[in-house]
C-alpha cells in the first residue's frame with residue numbers, strides 16, 4: 502500500500518525513524534520489499550535523478566507497482582531524492598510520488614528559500630509534501646578544527662527561519678554526516694546538540710514538530726569493506742560511517758527519515774565480487790542476482806531493527822486507520 506510520507510512521519514515522529522532506501526532496479530526492489538515484510542517495517546523508497554536516468558523513470562514506477570502486487574502487506578511512500586526544481590515538478594505532476602526533495606542547499610540562504618517555496622506551492626496544491634535541505638553535508642574530518650567542522654552543520658536559528666519562510670514539511674539537516682563510503686576516518690558521533698537545538702527552536706517558534714531528515718546515514722560496515730577488498734576491491738579500509746546504534750537516539754530527538762544507499766551498494770559489490778572470484782568461469786548473472794536479493798533483504802531487515810521501524814506495521818495500520 503502506498504501511503505503519503507506525511508502519514509509515515511505522523512506515526513514515527515519522536516519514536517522511531519523510517520528507513521529511506523534508494524532503488525535503481527528490480528533486484529534492489531525485491532530485496533527491499535522482502536526485507537521490510539520480513540521485519541514488518543514501513544519504509545520510504547527513494548528515487549534519485551540518476552536512478553530515473555539509469556533505465557527509464559517509467560521502468561522504476563512499473564517495478565514499484567508490481568512489487569506492491571507481489572507484497573500486498575508492504576506499507577511505503579515513494580520519494581524523489583535530491584531533486585532540482587524541474588525534476589520536482591515532473592514528479593509532482595506524475596501523480597506517483599508521495600513526496601519530493603528539493604535540494605537547493607548549494608544556493609545562498611534566500612535563493613534556497615525562494616526555490617523551495619516555489620516547489621512547496623506546486624507540491625502542496627497536489628497534496629505532496631516537500632523535504633528541503635539547509636546546511637552543507639560534508640565530511641567533518643577528525644583533524645578539522647571544531648569551529649570549521651561546525652561551519653558545515655545546519656544553524657538551528659536559520660533552520661526555523663528557513664522552515665517558516667519556505668513552508669517545507671521536512672528538513673534535511675547537516676548534523677555531521679556526508680554521502681558515500683568515505684564519511685570520516687575513525688568513528689565520529691552525530692551532532693545530537695544540533696538536532697536538539699533545531700527541535701527546541703521549532704517548538705519555541707510555535708511551528709508543528711518538523712521531521713528532520715538525516716542524509717548520508719550509511720554505516721559502511723568494516724566487515725563488508727574487508728570482504729570486498731579480499732575479493733579484489735580497493736576500498737579504503739579506514740573508511741567509516743554512522744554508528745548504527747545512534748539511529749534510534751537521533752530518532753527520539755526528531756530524526757524521522759534516515760537515508761541509506763551506500764551500504765546497499767556495498768552489499769551488491771561484495772556479493773558480485775565474491776561470486777565471480779569463486780566462479781571465474783561463470784557468466785550467468787542470475788545466480789549472483791538471486792544471492793544479492795537474499796542478502797539485501799537481510800541487510801534491510803537489520804537496518805530496520807536499528808532504526809526502530811521493525812515490527813511497527815500493526816501500529817501504522819492502527820494510527821492511519823487503513
Ligand code: G3H
Nearest residue numbers: 523549551552680762763
Ligand atoms: O545521495 C545520493 C544517493 O546515494 C543517490 O545516489 O545520485 O548516484 O543515484 P545517485
Ligand code: 13P
Nearest residue numbers: 681716717718719762763
Ligand atoms: P549514504 O551515501 O550514506 O548511503 O546516504 C544516502 C543518501 O543520503 C541518499 O539521499
Ligand code: ZN
Nearest residue numbers: 680716717760
Ligand atoms: Zn542524500
